[in-house]
Amino acid sequence: MAITLVFTLILALSIWIVLRERAIRVLADRLETIVNAPDRQDHAKSGALPRLSNAIGIMVAQLASVGHRLPQRHPITGMATRELLIDAIDTRGPGHSESCLGVIEVLDFDRLCAFDAQSAEQLIKAIATRITDMVNSSRVVAQIDRGRFAIWFGATPMSDARAEFDALLYALQNRVTADTIDLLPQFACGLAIEQGERLPGTEFLARAIAALVSGTGDGAADGDVRIVSAKQRFVFEQGLRQAIARHEFRLVYQPFVNADEERVSGGEALLRWASAEHGDVPPTTFIPIVEAVGMAEEVGMWVLNEACDEAARWPFSGLSDLKVAVNLSALQLGRGDFDAVVERMLKRHSMPARALELELTETVAAGKSLGIGNLFQRLRALGVSMSIDDFGTGFSSLSYLKNLKFDKLKIDREFVTDVHRQRDSQAICQSIIALGRGLGIEVLAEGVEQWDEFAWLRRYGCALYQGYYFSKPLMPREFLAFASDKDHIRSLVEVGPTTLKNRINEHMT
Known part of the structure; x- marks a missing residue:
């Protein structure tokens, strides 16, 4: 019974941490009260704890089935993550005969992370803020990966979406100061266009990522470069x-x-x-x-x-x-x-x-x-x-x-x-x-x-x-x-x- 009590408590607290839903927090608090109460043995004998454990199990299963649709936020930038983006794509109206999805990758992010995680975090925050400030509020903007962002243009005509996307890329290349490093960030970009066919959100996003094109060349310098460190x-x-x-x-x-x-x-x-x-x-x-x-x-x-x-x-x-x-x-x-x-x-x-x-x-x-x-x-x-x-x-x-x-x-x-x-x-x-x-x-x-x-x-x-x-x-x-x-x-x-x-x-x- 003690093991069951501990397992149930951990499960409830985990759900509270991950989902942060009011009802689950109330449930976790109630469960903790029951476990710590002097008469917890009476609750166990009455079958309250087993019933509560079963109810939590059902809720976890239900939440897992729709978890991909929960509007999550990136822990560093606070931007929506890919789940909300995919949901927006999948729920688009039937009249979307032409849709556009753009992806921007910060090429310097992972390399900067390797030796200066704090500066990399400041860089990605600054770029996320720029994107949010510059993109039309009617667009869905998401951080789909550590150093990648996506903009869902919806049913915007292709020429308008491309012009807006190009203008955004141009503006993003202004100097960024991250901690003690003065940066001119480099980007790869991809724009996927849906004409006639109706793609699932995951496939649409995959096409945009596959279309990423870098403007900075193909590969690192060879062994003749006498530099002692990645930094x-x-x-x-x-x-x-x-x-x-x-x-x-x-x-x-x-x-x-x-x-x-x-x-x-x-x-x-x-x-x-x-x-x-x-x-x-x-x-x-x-x-x-x-x-x-x-x-x-x-x-x-x-x-x-x-x-x-x-x-x-x-x-x-x-x-x-x-x-x-x-x-x-x-x-x-x-x-x-x-x-x-x-x-x-x-x-x-x-x-x-x-x-x-x-x-x-x-x-x-x-x-x-x-x-x-x-x-x-x-x-x-x-x-x-x-x-x-x-x-x-x-x-x-x-x-x-x-x-x-x-x-x-x-x-x-x-x-x-x-x-x-x-x-x-x-x-x-x-x-x-x-x-x-x-x-x-x-x-x-x-x-x-x-x-x-x-x-x-x-x-x-x-x-x-x-x-x-x-x-x-x-x-x-x-x-x-x-x-x-x-x-x-x-x-x-x-x-x-x-x-x-x-x-x-x-x-x-």
């Missing part, structure tokens, strides 16, 4: 998303030296990040993150615009025959109107097309050679030069050199380093130089750091160079000063007997 990477991402607005990006320019003409022929624009929180972040750290989180196109367009703006001023310093080289991402090449974007940018900065050189890696060129042939033709028709970076490292077939017309090949630094001592590198460099000569394409050796490397490549016919032997990447004013110092450049490219004698003496002392 540090997350903070880096947030900083990168605000770097353009905070004016933390800058460009430096590493000169191209033409040894035949003893002059600087141009420079490569290289991105640097001076973070307010982290100081100067190495490109080997932040560039892979930019690509991983889907910022490559946005950052690439910033670099292109900034480089054109700077290069357009070079002629006013007496350097009218310089080219600026800008690296392209695969995402930029995927834009069918990229040539039009480039043309508008050149006009905006009053910059001649011949002063712009676009670089892409061998892997990107080979992988997209069939799809970007027409784009290449249009860019070259504008007068823009095209070059291929890291040549010799990315692809085994040279067929793309036939499909795509390049103006320059850049020998990868892997083959340039110690080329005067490495026979395999010598064979590769000689072959690339000969290939360029045969195709009528300029060849540039990048990563030249020693005079001996330069002298060997010069002897075998390479004319263009880039690397620390000549200059490190320079700020704009420093670049112009270097390009204007013709005597210094002449001394760097000299390989005659006097220079050779001086070099030998340097090695001996």
